[in-house]
Amino acid sequence: xxxxxEDLLTKYEPVLGLEVHVELxxxxxMFCGCSTNFGAEPNTQTCPVCLGLPGSLPVVNEKAxxxxxxxxxxxxxxxxxxxxxxxxxxxxxDMPKNxxxxxxxxxxxxxxxxxxxxxxxxxxxxxRIEIERVHMEEDTGKSLHxxxxxxxxxxxxxxxxxxxxxxxxxxxxxxxxxxxxxxxVPEVARACVAELRDILRALGVSDVKMEQGSLRCDANxxxxxxxxxxxxxxxxxxxxxxxxxxxxxxxxxLLRHGSLLIDGKRVIQETRHFHENTGETTSGRSKEQAxxxxxxxxxxxxxxxxxxxxxxxxxxxxxxxxxxxxxxxQENWRVPDKEMAxxxxxxxxxxxxxxxxxxxxxxxSRGWWLGEIARLANEREVSAGELPIxxxxxxxxxxxxxxxxxxxxxxxxxxxxxxxGEGRPKDIIESRGIKVVSDxxxxxxxxxxAIAAQPEVAEKVxxxxxxxxxxxxxxxxxxxxxQADAAKVRELLxxxxxxx
Amino acid sequence: MIVNKSAMEMSQLLNNGEISSxxxxxxHLDRISEVDGQVKAFLFVDHDGxxxxxxxxxxxxxxxxxxxPLAGVPLALKDVMTQRGIPTTCGSKMLEGWRPPYDxxxxxKLRSADVVILGKTNCDEFAMGSSTENSAYFPTRNPWDLTxxxxxxxxxxxxxxxxxxxxxxxxxxxxxxIRQPAAVTGTVGVKPTYGGVSRYGLVAFSxxxxxAGPCARTVLDVAYLHEAIAGHDPLDSTSINAPVPPIVAAAxxxxxxxxxxxxxxxxxGDGYQPGVxxxxxxxxxxxxxxxxxxxxxxxxxxxxxLAAYYLIxxxxxxxxxxxxxxxxxxxxxxxxxAEEVMNSTRSAGFGKEVKRRIILGTYALSSGYYxxxxxxxxxxxxxxxQDFKDAFEKVDVLVSPTAPTTAFKIGEKSNDPIAxxxxxxxxxxxxxxxxxxMSLPSGLAEEDGLPAGFQIMAGAMKxxxxxxxxxxxxxxxxxxxxxxxxxxxxxxxxK
Numbered sequence: 001x002x003x004x005x006e007d008l009l010t011k012y013e014p015v016l017g018l019e020v021h022v023e024l025x026x027x028x029x030m031f032c033g034c035s036t037n038f039g040a041e042p043n044t045q046t047c048p049v050c051l052g053l054p055g056s057l058p059v060v061n062e063k064a065x066x067x068x069x070x071x072x073x074x075x076x077x078x079x080x081x082x083x084x085x086x087x088x089x090x091x092x093x094d095m096p097k098n099x100x101x102x103x104x105x106x107x108x109x110x111x112x113x114x115x116x117x118x119x120x121x122x123x124x125x126x127x128r129i130e131i132e133r134v135h136m137e138e139d140t141g142k143s144l145h146x147x148x149x150x151x152x153x154x155x156x157x158x159x160x161x162x163x164x165x166x167x168x169x170x171x172x173x174x175x176x177x178x179x180x181x182x183x184x185v186p187e188v189a190r191a192c193v194a195e196l197r198d199i200l201r202a203l204g205v206s207d208v209k210m211e212q213g214s215l216r217c218d219a220n221x222x223x224x225x226x227x228x229x230x231x232x233x234x235x236x237x238x239x240x241x242x243x244x245x246x247x248x249x250x251x252x253x254l255l256r257h258g259s260l261l262i263d264g265k266r267v268i269q270e271t272r273h274f275h276e277n278t279g280e281t282t283s284g285r286s287k288e289q290a291x292x293x294x295x296x297x298x299x300x301x302x303x304x305x306x307x308x309x310x311x312x313x314x315x316x317x318x319x320x321x322x323x324x325x326x327x328x329x330q331e332n333w334r335v336p337d338k339e340m341a342x343x344x345x346x347x348x349x350x351x352x353x354x355x356x357x358x359x360x361x362x363x364x365s366r367g368w369w370l371g372e373i374a375r376l377a378n379e380r381e382v383s384a385g386e387l388p389i390x391x392x393x394x395x396x397x398x399x400x401x402x403x404x405x406x407x408x409x410x411x412x413x414x415x416x417x418x419x420x421g422e423g424r425p426k427d428i429i430e431s432r433g434i435k436v437v438s439d440x441x442x443x444x445x446x447x448x449x450a451i452a453a454q455p456e457v458a459e460k461v462x463x464x465x466x467x468x469x470x471x472x473x474x475x476x477x478x479x480x481x482x483q484a485d486a487a488k489v490r491e492l493l494x495x496x497x498x499x500x
Numbered sequence: 501m502i503v504n505k506s507a508m509e510m511s512q513l514l515n516n517g518e519i520s521s522x523x524x525x526x527x528h529l530d531r532i533s534e535v536d537g538q539v540k541a542f543l544f545v546d547h548d549g550x551x552x553x554x555x556x557x558x559x560x561x562x563x564x565x566x567x568x569p570l571a572g573v574p575l576a577l578k579d580v581m582t583q584r585g586i587p588t589t590c591g592s593k594m595l596e597g598w599r600p601p602y603d604x605x606x607x608x609k610l611r612s613a614d615v616v617i618l619g620k621t622n623c624d625e626f627a628m629g630s631s632t633e634n635s636a637y638f639p640t641r642n643p644w645d646l647t648x649x650x651x652x653x654x655x656x657x658x659x660x661x662x663x664x665x666x667x668x669x670x671x672x673x674x675x676x677x678i679r680q681p682a683a684v685t686g687t688v689g690v691k692p693t694y695g696g697v698s699r700y701g702l703v704a705f706s707x708x709x710x711x712a713g714p715c716a717r718t719v720l721d722v723a724y725l726h727e728a729i730a731g732h733d734p735l736d737s738t739s740i741n742a743p744v745p746p747i748v749a750a751a752x753x754x755x756x757x758x759x760x761x762x763x764x765x766x767x768x769g770d771g772y773q774p775g776v777x778x779x780x781x782x783x784x785x786x787x788x789x790x791x792x793x794x795x796x797x798x799x800x801x802x803x804x805x806l807a808a809y810y811l812i813x814x815x816x817x818x819x820x821x822x823x824x825x826x827x828x829x830x831x832x833x834x835x836x837x838a839e840e841v842m843n844s845t846r847s848a849g850f851g852k853e854v855k856r857r858i859i860l861g862t863y864a865l866s867s868g869y870y871x872x873x874x875x876x877x878x879x880x881x882x883x884x885x886q887d888f889k890d891a892f893e894k895v896d897v898l899v900s901p902t903a904p905t906t907a908f909k910i911g912e913k914s915n916d917p918i919a920x921x922x923x924x925x926x927x928x929x930x931x932x933x934x935x936x937x938m939s940l941p942s943g944l945a946e947e948d949g950l951p952a953g954f955q956i957m958a959g960a961m962k963x964x965x966x967x968x969x970x971x972x973x974x975x976x977x978x979x980x981x982x983x984x985x986x987x988x989x990x991x992x993x994x995k
Contacts, residue, residue, distance in 0.1 A: 048600075048601065048602045051828065052823050052828075053600065053601070053602070053828075053829070054582070054588070054590070054595065054598075054600070054703040054704075054823070054824075054829075055580075055581070055582045055588075055600065055602075055604055055700070055701040055702055055703045055704070056602075056700070056701075057699060057700050057735060057736050057737065057738075058737065059734065059735060059736075059737050060737065087819050089818075089819050089822060089865070091822065091825065091839070091842060093825070093827045093838045096823065096828065097822065097823045098822035098823050098825055099819050099822055159838070161827070292866050292867050294818075294819070294862065294865035294866055294867070294870075295865075296815060296816075296819070296865055296870070296874060299706075299707035299708035299738075299816055300704075300707050300737060300738065301737050301738075302737050302738065
């Protein structure tokens with residue numbers, strides 16, 4: 001019988017570690033002036049420096065240092081007054097110099113923490129995740145393996161190299177081992193990455209798109225027998241490209257480790273690749289024999305020595321922490337935990353906040369973003385933020401509803417129109433001829449017509465059987481092609497039949 | 501013969517309209533075709549490019565443009581510096597056929613000074629060696645005696661000067677590769693302060709030690725070339741952002757009266773050829789006669805300089821040379837996976853000495869050995885810098901023989917790397933500390949009649965002091981000899 005997650009927790013304690021790589025959103029690369037735009041023709045954003053041509057030399061992008069310090073400060077790290085770049089030496093064709101300029105024993109930021117909340121049966125539970133270090137490095141190029149076994153280097157006929165990504169500034173954020181989160185490990189992993197993403201987005205240092213690789217997560221997990229203090233053998237899972245995948249990958253790896261250990265087998269220290277379609281991991285590179293990267297201080301670059309004033313200037317311009325902001329919003333909007341969690345999970349919190357900021361009612365704003373818009377996003381398999389509907393559109397729609405110029409039903413048509421790209425709400429109201437029939441005399445005419453057509457139903461209502469009014473209201477709505485306010489129709493109808 | 505003149509004399513003739521740059525360039529190209537078959541200083545002669553450039557300078561001069569002092573004067577470029585579109589091999593098979601798509605900053609500066617670049621000179625592969633025998637193409641020969649080495653790694657540049665193929669040359673100096681070739685060919689060369697001349701476009705051997713610098717036949721020529729290539733470069737993060745010292749002015753001044761000159765105790769005695777030491781001491785006497793105060797200084801950690809150097813330089817080279825993997829440019833050998841191609845290309849493309857240093861450096865940096873080797877070497881480096889700092893508190897410049905011996909025979913030390921490495925024993929400390937050094941001729945050694953070098957060292961960004969002392973000594977010695985030392989060299993004639 002297959003091992004269940006609950007079973008393994010009776011014998012083992014999971015330990016988690018995360019390494020998150022973030023592509024910084026600087027205009028130019030880490031050590032040269034080449035553009036960092038995503039999706040350009042291969043090898044068009046390169047120069048002697050990022051191609052590692054003989055004789056070329058790196059020059060540090062100051063903006064990248066500023067961004068990294070901002071990240072460190074946002075993660076409560078201490079910022080080193082003196083840190084150095086180091087060369088990480090290994091051969092790989094997509095790495096132009098066959099060493100990666102990175103940081104080793106002297107990272108720019110260290111010893112911070114990250115506060116997260118995880119939803120449980122008993123409400124939200126808070127955890128503090130310790131951050132080991134935040135350091136800078138350059139990205140590698142990309143290899144495309146062609147022919148043979150699809151996309152894999154083994155069995156490929158040939159490989160193509162694209163160096164547009166080579167030299168893009170990366171920041172690596174490494175957590176300390178996360179212990180004592182028990183069965184919540186997968187959720188904790190997800191919440192960590194989500195929280196980091198929100199912090200980075202608030203800082204404006206990266207576009208943090210997991211699907212485009214600007215935020216990449218490696219999840220390390222291990223199991224140790226309960227009561228044991230020594231860590232078990234870990235695996236490092238790569239290719240985890242969404243928040244959902246982080247949670248699934250961690251759970252799947254823990255189950256795999258558990259099954260091996262319970263069968264008396266051992267876990268191999270290795271890199272694993274996560275597959276979205278199966279939800280499982282497969283073996284990558286073995287790390288049993290630790291690779292010797294022969295790190296040494298990068299002699300081509302001067303040490304990084306940010307002044308106290310520089311650091312304090314960055315600190316004073318840090319935006320509000322997402323966790324604090326969430327608490328503030330929740331209080332202001334008077335939202336229960338569950339609803340708050342729903343907004344976070346659907347990734348619409350910022351959108352709701354922006355809508356409210358324009359002046360819309362928090363409850364109505366939330367209703368639209370979490371309801372109709374989230375539903376349409378789901379249908380299209382994108383996130384709400386990727387739809388062509390903006391907080392301003394939603395604000396306008398909500399305002400029109402409050403002014404009685406739209407009904408909920410009509411508003412849904414407007415939302416759909418905006419999402420279909422037909423224009424802004426006003427354009428759609430005009431082009432689709434949407435308007436609320438609120439003119440009492442026009443409604444009265446439609447109501448009288450409906451009563452005349454269904455006298456027996458009208459009689460029942462007159463006799464006090466109010467639920468029967470539904471059929472008459474339906475007829476009126478049909479007559480007015482749905483443009484009447486149903487509540488208004490109901491009110492007028494009941495008055496007509498002596499029940500108002 | 502026009503080619504026997506100094507660069508500044510040529511400059512004078514150009515300025516007076518007595519010769520055109522085209523004629524001057526052609527005279528040097530003719531000299532190259534006459535004698536380079538024997539000397540073998542050049543890996544590539546840019547015949548057409550040089551003449552086209554000379555023509556441009558002549559046109560500028562005719563139109564009355566204000567030109568730099570070196571405008572129209574030809575120069576030989578060591579083949580480790582990139583020049584757009586011109587083959588740059590670093591003396592290695594690994595880069596055979598590679599034409600860089602960009603100019604090194606030194607070349608950019610030479611272009612803006614309107615210097616005419618004749619071609620690329622031979623060197624030990626990736627500048628690793630002291631004899632130019634490690635060139636993957638051919639050894640260069642010493643114009644004083646064609647059976648001897650011209651020094652290294654910049655033997656091509658020094659031999660081109662000594663054989664009058666070029667009046668100016670660019671070298672690079674990681675452990676002595678400008679100064680030791682200058683010493684054994686009777687020419688002048690300067691390793692500037694680390695960061696004084698941009699390294700952008702200098703194919704790296706050891707990044708923290710490499711320094712490009714000027715070479716010529718007279719101290720004043722070297723000074724003009726030095727000023728032309730020096731200065732801060734935003735493309736090189738290790739380049740010093742400070743004004744260039746008044747080098748030409750110092751060379752013209754040449755007054756050592758009241759200067760304190762320190763003789764380094766550790767850089768003489770055992771291992772030094774008696775004739776070389778004798779010339780060194782005679783030079784000191786000349787300087788004393790000119791009013792300098794000569795004192796002895798001890799730099800006790802210099803004894804460990806060679807050992808530290810042969811850990812740091814190979815460590816950095818093992819990383820710097822990793823990029824030669826057949827994937828993007830240069831040599832490609834074999835078929836199969838990327839790893840197989842890298843492996844067979846690197847096995848075939850690198851020479852013995854380069855492989856020796858890559859292996860040494862890889863070992864020194866590997867985990868478990870790092871602290872004992874690379875880490876200790878860095879500590880020694882700090883101590884050597886401290887030695888210099890202490891010494892420069894007592895004296896204005898330090899001096900020593902440049903190399904322990906005169907030029908040895910080709911093949912004599914090829915199988916004994918340690919003997920070869922000892923050639924640089926007096927030049928290496930300067931690189932480790934990032935300070936500056938000059939070598940100029942001290943005379944001909946009595947044992948073999950071959951030139952020896954006198955080395956002057958000064959603190960970081962005190963390069964002007966080298967020129968002050970160098971010019972004074974040069975002037976005194978040439979007076980004594982009745983002309984430049986190269987006048988005593990056997991005449992090379994076309995065969």
